[in-house]
Amino acid sequence: MTDPLLKVEGLSVRFGTEGGTVHAVSDVDLSVWSGEIVAIVGESGSGKTVTAMSILRLLPKTATVTCDTLSFRGEDLRAMSARQLRSVRGGPVGVIFQDPMTALNPVMTVGDQIAEAVVLHQSTRDKRAARARAVDLLRLVGVPDAEQRVRQYPHEFSGGMRQRAMIAMAIANDPDLIIADEPTTALDVTIQAQVLAPLKKAQAETGAATILITHDLGVVAEMADRVVVMYAGRIAETAGVRELFARPRHPYTMGLLASLPRMDTDVDQLEPIPGNPPNLADPPAGCPFHPRCPIARDRCRTDRPPLVPVAKDHYSACHFHEELAGVDAQTLYGQRPAGNEVTA
Numbered sequence: 001m002t003d004p005l006l007k008v009e010g011l012s013v014r015f016g017t018e019g020g021t022v023h024a025v026s027d028v029d030l031s032v033w034s035g036e037i038v039a040i041v042g043e044s045g046s047g048k049t050v051t052a053m054s055i056l057r058l059l060p061k062t063a064t065v066t067c068d069t070l071s072f073r074g075e076d077l078r079a080m081s082a083r084q085l086r087s088v089r090g091g092p093v094g095v096i097f098q099d100p101m102t103a104l105n106p107v108m109t110v111g112d113q114i115a116e117a118v119v120l121h122q123s124t125r126d127k128r129a130a131r132a133r134a135v136d137l138l139r140l141v142g143v144p145d146a147e148q149r150v151r152q153y154p155h156e157f158s159g160g161m162r163q164r165a166m167i168a169m170a171i172a173n174d175p176d177l178i179i180a181d182e183p184t185t186a187l188d189v190t191i192q193a194q195v196l197a198p199l200k201k202a203q204a205e206t207g208a209a210t211i212l213i214t215h216d217l218g219v220v221a222e223m224a225d226r227v228v229v230m231y232a233g234r235i236a237e238t239a240g241v242r243e244l245f246a247r248p249r250h251p252y253t254m255g256l257l258a259s260l261p262r263m264d265t266d267v268d269q270l271e272p273i274p275g276n277p278p279n280l281a282d283p284p285a286g287c288p289f290h291p292r293c294p295i296a297r298d299r300c301r302t303d304r305p306p307l308v309p310v311a312k313d314h315y316s317a318c319h320f321h322e323e324l325a326g327v328d329a330q331t332l333y334g335q336r337p338a339g340n341e342v343t344a
Helices: 048-055 082-088 110-121 127-140 159-170 189-206 217-223 241-246 251-258 298-302 329-334
Strands: 006-017 020-032 037-041 063-066 069-072 093-096 177-181 209-214 226-231 234-240 308-311 314-316
Touching: 006 048, 020 048, 020 234, 037 048, 037 217, 048 063, 048 177, 048 209, 093 159, 110 127, 110 159, 127 159, 127 189, 159 189, 177 189, 189 217, 209 217, 217 241, 226 241, 226 251, 234 241, 234 251, 251 329
Parallel strands: 037 209, 037 226, 093 177, 177 209
Antiparallel strands: 006 020, 006 063, 006 069, 226 234, 234 314, 308 314
């Protein structure tokens, strides 16, 4: 197998706050190969966005980042100057930010913003050619009347249209990697489909690898090749998308799946994961999921489980992953065995 396009090893991120040090990301390894879509999923606060933004050093100055390896196309991103990083951001790495209303400049037309990205990262200084490129990109992502829309400001676009404009900007320079930070957040199902379709088309057109950050497992099932499940700043499980949905081997992953509506069962009530995510300024000892886990035992409260292989290209950080083989997620959360009650 060729070397990965992006390789991250031993990534940890800390934030100093008045309430103490927040351990936002702890010892994360992540590899992304050309052309694949890797989804990073988990509840809010699990470390998804911090992990992705640390790759391009887009975190605030209050963040302390340590990493053993951080390479893109074989180049060490840690050794790059600020100027070199600016040539990477928006060029070979495109970013679709979570909130396009705040990510887009309200006093510049959408077309000017896309054209600016083209001019800054390509040798051409022909603004007319850059504007034509902006029109082509808006048309590619499904914006109607692109010739007129290119002259409009962000506030004249709907939420879904702004997301499309962000996708157009992210792919303006034919990137090798696209980082999409919850591109369907706050959009209804119909608009989600309208946003995902151009994202898939753009990915196919450019051949770019994609890191898709989301909490929506429906989006993951439709888009991803591989899934990384994060909890409390750590990787809880990772596998190919079909393998993960069919044979999850971590209680947290199974809890996420149990909370989804299903068409193939007669379940009348969805099973939520009990409790709340941990305070990362004071994370629990042992397995970070043990206060909410239906099979937690004494070992879970003292020993942190390593991420170990459970099948081909399938890894889980659970001491009792073998017991979960073949167990239905709804059954695990709907019928907790006696003696394994969840503790607050």
